[in-house]
Amino acid sequence: MQVTDICDLFAGCIGVENVVSGERLALRNPGYCEDSFVSGVLLTPISTEQVSQICKLAQAHQIPIVPHGGLTGLVQGTASKPGQVALSLENMNSVREVDPIQGMIVADAGVVLQQVIDATEPHGMHVGVDLPSRGSLTLGGMASTNAGGIQALRYGMARDNILGLEVVLPDGTVLDLTNRLVKNNAGYDLKQLFIGAEGTLGIITKVVMRLHSKPAGIGTALIGCPSADALFDVLLSAKQSFGGGLISFEAMWPDYFNLTTGHLGNRLLETECAIYGIIEIGQWGAGDAQELLTEFLADGFERGTIADGVVAQSDTQRQAIWQIREDSDIVDTAHGPSLSYDVGLLLRDIPDYVARIKSRLSAECPEMESFVFGHLGDGNLHVMVGPAPAPGQHATVDNIIYGALEAFHHTTVSAEHGIGLEKKSHLSQSRSPEAISTMLEIKKALDPSNMANPGKILSGQ
Numbered sequence: 001m002q003v004t005d006i007c008d009l010f011a012g013c014i015g016v017e018n019v020v021s022g023e024r025l026a027l028r029n030p031g032y033c034e035d036s037f038v039s040g041v042l043l044t045p046i047s048t049e050q051v052s053q054i055c056k057l058a059q060a061h062q063i064p065i066v067p068h069g070g071l072t073g074l075v076q077g078t079a080s081k082p083g084q085v086a087l088s089l090e091n092m093n094s095v096r097e098v099d100p101i102q103g104m105i106v107a108d109a110g111v112v113l114q115q116v117i118d119a120t121e122p123h124g125m126h127v128g129v130d131l132p133s134r135g136s137l138t139l140g141g142m143a144s145t146n147a148g149g150i151q152a153l154r155y156g157m158a159r160d161n162i163l164g165l166e167v168v169l170p171d172g173t174v175l176d177l178t179n180r181l182v183k184n185n186a187g188y189d190l191k192q193l194f195i196g197a198e199g200t201l202g203i204i205t206k207v208v209m210r211l212h213s214k215p216a217g218i219g220t221a222l223i224g225c226p227s228a229d230a231l232f233d234v235l236l237s238a239k240q241s242f243g244g245g246l247i248s249f250e251a252m253w254p255d256y257f258n259l260t261t262g263h264l265g266n267r268l269l270e271t272e273c274a275i276y277g278i279i280e281i282g283q284w285g286a287g288d289a290q291e292l293l294t295e296f297l298a299d300g301f302e303r304g305t306i307a308d309g310v311v312a313q314s315d316t317q318r319q320a321i322w323q324i325r326e327d328s329d330i331v332d333t334a335h336g337p338s339l340s341y342d343v344g345l346l347l348r349d350i351p352d353y354v355a356r357i358k359s360r361l362s363a364e365c366p367e368m369e370s371f372v373f374g375h376l377g378d379g380n381l382h383v384m385v386g387p388a389p390a391p392g393q394h395a396t397v398d399n400i401i402y403g404a405l406e407a408f409h410h411t412t413v414s415a416e417h418g419i420g421l422e423k424k425s426h427l428s429q430s431r432s433p434e435a436i437s438t439m440l441e442i443k444k445a446l447d448p449s450n451m452a453n454p455g456k457i458l459s460g461q
């Protein structure tokens with residue numbers, strides 16, 4: 001079918017104003033996936049009913065649908081092709097209910113995370129999931145990628161914080177799974193199927209999330225350590241000292257730390273260290289988080305596990321610390337577009353893994369640089385390699401990053417970003433043949449015509 005015919009078809013059911021194509025589409029930013037709009041058609045429904053009608057029409061005419069959230073996904077999950085339609089939830093963007101006593105928020109899938117932060121803050125609550133892309137990512141995208149982020153150590157991933165969902169299946173059936181109860185063991189917990197499915201099983205239209213009390217105080221420290229082992233020692237001490245009050249524990253290797261601090265024009269620390277970390281703690285009861293963290297750092301200095309460190313004395317200083325970690329786009333600004341990886345390992349294997357990839361990258365791709373940082377407390381490393389190589393060389397870098405995982409047990413090629421198109425050929429490294437064929441069976445049961453984001457995550461549908 002031609003683009004104009006597809007537009008006419010859907011304009012008949014959701015109105016011409018909600019069908020974007022041609023110049024109007026060309027003006028849009030495709031986000032972190034340059035092929036987001038290759039389909040040439042973007043549908044922007046305003047209600048679950050319209051999403052359902054679109055799915056029925058798409059099914060009848062065999063037009064696959066690629067769901068779009070905030071387009072911050074990093075694995076090409078929103079890429080579309082001619083003959084398909086992209087569907088954005090941007091017009092379904094209302095926070096429906098905030099109930100601090102029940103401890104939950106109900107919002108449309110197109111609501112941006114920052115909107116949720118703003119809506120819950122006056123109640124002294126938050127949703128427990130926070131990512132650097134908070135200004136653009138939507139709740140639907142967050143649920144579909146089972147996002148992790150900087151507080152997963154304390155609150156878990158998106159899956160652990162989602163109480164319920166509303167989902168439109170590929171045949172247009174509306175599945176109301178908007179559970180609000182913390183305890184609900186009535187049969188299969190179907191929402192879990194759609195969390196992390198990257199839009200391959202249906203379109204999420206509403207999300208119910210748990211709310212957590214905001215801590216009365218926050219303590220944030222930037223530290224430098226003499227070795228990775230010393231940083232692990234600090235992590236263990238932080239777990240023992242702060243228990244559930246430990247919210248984030250991040251790491252940055254010198255390549256990344258020196259690049260971002262150089263670019264931002266502020267190192268905050270004086271000493272050159274082997275590795276850098278960010279510790280964030282919350283304080284709900286007695287005590288002052290900043291003071292507790294200052295004492296904790298003093299102990300680390302004494303024991304020699306911390307070589308340098310600073311505790312934020314204001315929100316501005318806290319933001320300056322987090323900016324060093326969160327402004328990973330600086331790698332692209334400084335070196336041109338880079339390749340981005342998101343692996344997971346047991347903590348004890350991380351230093352050896354980083355040494356292996358760095359040594360192979362400098363031997364086999366000497367023109368490229370690598371930058372390593374991540375959510376250390378979760379065993380989740382981000383590796384950026386830039387400048388992006390010529391297409392033939394991409395596989396060489398993939399083989400180094402993923403190949404090095406094979407020396408270890410209990411690893412993953414995707415700790416939090418998902419599989420999309422980008423990591424499809426490496427899925428079998430992290431999931432057994434039996435697990436992959438079970439995924440394919442689930443896909444066939446819910447989407448027998450393969451209309452929901454086809455080609456993402458799984459091959460052979």
Ligand SMILES: Cc1cc2nc3c(=O)[nH]c(=O)nc-3n(C[C@H](O)[C@H](O)[C@H](O)COP(=O)(O)OP(=O)(O)OC[C@H]3O[C@@H](n4cnc5c(N)ncnc54)[C@H](O)[C@@H]3O)c2cc1C
Nearest residue numbers: 069070071072073077138140141142144147148149199204
């Ligand atoms: C600077 C930066 C930092 C980041 N940091 C983190 C991090 O710390 N942790 C982390 O986990 N991720 C991180 N990400 C990745 C990204 O922000 C997350 O994956 C986010 O959850 C994607 O949400 P989105 O709304 O942008 O989804 P999109 O990018 O629009 O879509 C992502 C996937 O979800 C599907 N999808 C989107 N909406 C729906 C829907 N309503 N129903 C069904 N399927 C849907 C899409 O088809 C696609 O497959 C980061 C990205 C950037 C750019």
